[in-house]
Amino acid sequence: MNQSLYPEFGVLLVDDEASFLRSLSITLARSGGITHVHRCDDSREVMGILQNRAIGLILLDLTMPHISGQELLAMITEQHPDIAVIIISGLNQVESAVQCLQQGAFDYFVKTTEEGRLIEGIKRAIRMQEMRRENQALGQRILNNSLESPEVFDPIISRSNQMRSVFQYLESVAPSNQPLLICGESGTGKELLAKAAHQLSNRTGPLVSVNVAGLDDNVFADTLFGHQRGAFTGAERNRAGLIEEAADGTLFLDEIGDLSMASQVKLLRLLQEGEYYPLGSDRPKRIRARIIVATHQELQQRQAEGSFRRDLYYRLCTHQIQIPPLRQRKEDLPLLLDHFLAQAAAELDKPVPAYPPELPLLLNNYHFPGNIRELRALVFDAVSRHRSHLLSMEVFRQVIGKNEEDGGESLSQASDSLASFNPEGPLPTLAQMDSLLVEEALRRADNNQSLAARLLGISQPALSKRLKKSRPDN
Numbered sequence: 001m002n003q004s005l006y007p008e009f010g011v012l013l014v015d016d017e018a019s020f021l022r023s024l025s026i027t028l029a030r031s032g033g034i035t036h037v038h039r040c041d042d043s044r045e046v047m048g049i050l051q052n053r054a055i056g057l058i059l060l061d062l063t064m065p066h067i068s069g070q071e072l073l074a075m076i077t078e079q080h081p082d083i084a085v086i087i088i089s090g091l092n093q094v095e096s097a098v099q100c101l102q103q104g105a106f107d108y109f110v111k112t113t114e115e116g117r118l119i120e121g122i123k124r125a126i127r128m129q130e131m132r133r134e135n136q137a138l139g140q141r142i143l144n145n146s147l148e149s150p151e152v153f154d155p156i157i158s159r160s161n162q163m164r165s166v167f168q169y170l171e172s173v174a175p176s177n178q179p180l181l182i183c184g185e186s187g188t189g190k191e192l193l194a195k196a197a198h199q200l201s202n203r204t205g206p207l208v209s210v211n212v213a214g215l216d217d218n219v220f221a222d223t224l225f226g227h228q229r230g231a232f233t234g235a236e237r238n239r240a241g242l243i244e245e246a247a248d249g250t251l252f253l254d255e256i257g258d259l260s261m262a263s264q265v266k267l268l269r270l271l272q273e274g275e276y277y278p279l280g281s282d283r284p285k286r287i288r289a290r291i292i293v294a295t296h297q298e299l300q301q302r303q304a305e306g307s308f309r310r311d312l313y314y315r316l317c318t319h320q321i322q323i324p325p326l327r328q329r330k331e332d333l334p335l336l337l338d339h340f341l342a343q344a345a346a347e348l349d350k351p352v353p354a355y356p357p358e359l360p361l362l363l364n365n366y367h368f369p370g371n372i373r374e375l376r377a378l379v380f381d382a383v384s385r386h387r388s389h390l391l392s393m394e395v396f397r398q399v400i401g402k403n404e405e406d407g408g409e410s411l412s413q414a415s416d417s418l419a420s421f422n423p424e425g426p427l428p429t430l431a432q433m434d435s436l437l438v439e440e441a442l443r444r445a446d447n448n449q450s451l452a453a454r455l456l457g458i459s460q461p462a463l464s465k466r467l468k469k470s471r472p473d474n
């Protein structure tokens with residue numbers, strides 16, 4: 001994608017007055033950053049241009065010699081129904097406006113319309129076209145179950161279908177200029193996905209990342225927008241902000257859920273207007289970076305509490321990805337375990353250790369509150385302490401055992417499971433529950449008694465005693 005051009009598809013301006021075309025293209029570039037523009041001052045050439053160029057939006061005059069705008073509109077909506085048409089007419093007539101809209105025009109403006117309103121209307125049409133194209137691309141990928149650039153996802157180890165859908169979605173929205181919101185618990189790989197999105201966008205500029213949690217509003221503005229010499233005491237030189245550093249690339253704002261209310265207003269304005277002012281400057285600059293934000297917070301809950309702006313949330317969530325936590329994609333555990341063992345061994349300059357067959361079972365029964373980051377840390381710790389040829393389970397047992405003892409998440413998970421009792425059926429007795437739990441633990445532990453005992457929070461001899469009682473043949 002050519003980064004100096006926006007949007008990704010062409011915008012065709014059609015008017016018999018060449019001077020109007022010139023001034024309109026200047027306005028589009030200056031006030032809307034819309035630069036992917038073709039001009040045509042001869043209505044007879046329009047249909048030929050549509051055959052040869054990838055046009056997504058047409059700004060069409062009505063009164064023209066040879067073929068009138070209204071005739072052209074009829075031809076375009078019939079032969080190219082996927083192209084949006086906005087009428088920009090010298091005539092301020094309700095009747096012709098209504099006719100054009102009925103014929104399929106997206107919007108209708110008169111040439112004297114205030115510039116801001118006109119640009120906003122054109123941007124609305126661009127956004128709609130972008131989303132339509134993304135939807136089509138996504139539908140196609142899901143139907144074919146395909147990825148166009150699978151190599152981009154190589155660093156993200158996964159065989160989960162949920163993650164595959166996330167990758168397909170990411171490929172469809174990566175070329176867009178609209179913001180991308182990545183949500184997911186801490187350690188699920190949000191930053192890795194932001195990197196993949198940047199790579200897929202084929203932008204020529206860099207990926208610039210910043211964690212905005214806890215940034216005071218002035219620091220936030222200075223970091224993003226930069227400042228002019230003399231803007232405040234100590235500002236001895238002009239300094240470019242990260243938005244400028246990320247020009248033609250991607251600006252990744254991590255932990256957006258923790259942004260202060262004052263900074264949320266600044267970010268909203270930036271996204272709405274596409275412009276910002278470096279501190280101390282009264283000359284606006286246009287943003288040329290795509291914005292990706294990530295958070296581990298529930299933004300909808302933060303809105304309800306009043307600590308996250310609703311309008312900002314709606315701006316950010318045009319494209320949204322929810323990464324599932326590791327406990328919901330346990331099929332990834334064996335792959336990740338092997339991946340981190342190899343990585344740790346290489347980094348620590350040791351041979352890749354083998355591990356006892358109980359290890360995957362133990363991991364499989366853990367809820368990983370810290371997700372993949374936690375698994376990675378556990379494996380690195382185990383490999384660094386490892387001496388014999390077989391990896392010791394001790395590191396894993398210490399952490400996993402401690403977490404289970406602390407209750408916390410696992411207690412709430414246990415009560416989630418209880419919620420699955422049929423409220424209208426009879427309640428099982430304690431004795432029945434006792435044996436159900438033991439059976440379930442043995443199933444999950446693949447009949448490994450020491451692991452099953454750990455899952456049940458009892459010692460192995462205690463479990464063995466119960467089993468002897470309930471299954472005297474054992």
Ligand SMILES: Nc1ncnc2c1ncn2[C@@H]1O[C@H](COP(=O)(O)OP(=O)(O)OP(=O)(O)O)[C@@H](O)[C@H]1O
Pocket residue numbers: 155156157158184185186187188189190191192193254295296339372373376
């Ligand atoms: N699917 C994966 N395959 C390989 N490594 C992964 C995967 N997911 C995450 N990781 C690794 O786990 C660690 C945490 O990932 P990352 O920093 O992307 O998570 P995050 O969701 O951004 O976390 P936080 O919310 O705390 O910022 C990194 O070392 C990353 O390389």
